[in-house]
Amino acid sequence: MKLSDIENLEIQLLLEAVYCRYGYDFRNYARASIRRRIIQFMQLVGAGSISEMIPMLIHDEVFFGQMVKEFSITVTEMFRDPAMFLALRNKVIPVLKSYPYIKVWHAGCATGEEAYSLAILMEEENLGKRTTVFATDFNDSALEKAKEGIFPLENVKKYSQNYQNTGGKYSFSNYYQANYGAMVVKSTLKETLTFANHNLVTDQVFTEAHLILCRNVLIYFNKELQEKVMQLFDDSLVHGGFLCLGAKESLLYSKHHDRFREIDAKNKIYQKIS
């Protein structure tokens, strides 16, 4: 057996153990990234091999908790890809305005920066009071941070610039208070947001939605899991509902392709047509 095959076997067994013991299913994650995370965690805890960690994670829940934190992707920012938010403002919001009540599902919200960005957008379009943004993630510690709505102040300049590029109507400083080196988001934004635990891999439809945002999550999944999650989104969206993916994610090769029409190719915004 080649070195890479042996290692892959170890990874497979480890992910199987995680699934059987704790119900978290990483088996269909894109393997190269998950390998990197496992190797990094292995070096962090000083384990000699991947398989050496299997009994540890089976018997020690704290150890597993540490590992699962390493496995979840929490890199995010406010108004990442401003052009996408601008496209939402110009092409999607006008349609959403026709609904008496708007449900947005932000799947894979991590620490919530993008969810708050959405809340700001809805408020500026006078939809704040009749919108609920359900922001979900499987990582509870990320969700706790998201609920707090307190972010490092060092990013504020970048966020402010991003915000202006989305066609922002006011000053970004309207939406937060600087407090001891942190930016604390305006509390009224939280009224639009509902944070909840949901696992895209193992859980079912979360809500009926008029708009689903799921950006830079699918790239971490293999093809099979991507299709499964696309089915979940298809089932969740109302007829005419919108789906927004990450800048380098596409419905083009998905078997769900025919069920959507492209609203904005560059910004990966699709509308369900069947």
Added chain:
Amino acid sequence: MLHNVYKAITIGGSAGSLDVLLDIVSHLPQEVNLPIIIICHLHPHDDGSMVEIFSRQTVLTVNEAADKEQVRPGHIYFPPANYHLLVEMDKTFSLSIDAKVNYSRPSIDVFFESAAVAWGPELIGILLTGANNDGAEGIRTIKQYGGLTIAQDLQEAAYPTMPGAAINTGHVDKVLTVAEINSFLHHLLNNTQSK
């Protein structure tokens, strides 16, 4: 002399590497039957510009690598700006927005390590000029999985830090000037071609 065992070439470059990469790509034969994946540190907003610049230098197809795309021989790939690029064992690309590695996204280490696992002894990894340490761990991993490793000659490199860090790992097989890299690739690719 050269064995027809290689199935992929990956090249990493940072500061000072653009001219070197253009030189290497413009010297490639018109037909190449393996993929060449180039990881070059660039500005996060340079979307697509590398593909454009390099397309002018070669008749080979130059692409921005897409998520889940099958890696094809005869193609030159670049990662999209501000994403890490990885390759899976089934030779399809994956993207990630994980934190920067060695202050870089894309990171050379991230791609080299995944390529080492995917291609094992069938991989050639080349590390060019650069002002940081990215790529050194990747070179170590490529060697660990049996691949061939090459670093640019430190005398010649505009910024020797990066190839130097790789050489210091003790896992670099050949230290070559750009002219030597070109002639090495020329022999290798013609040799591979004739089979």
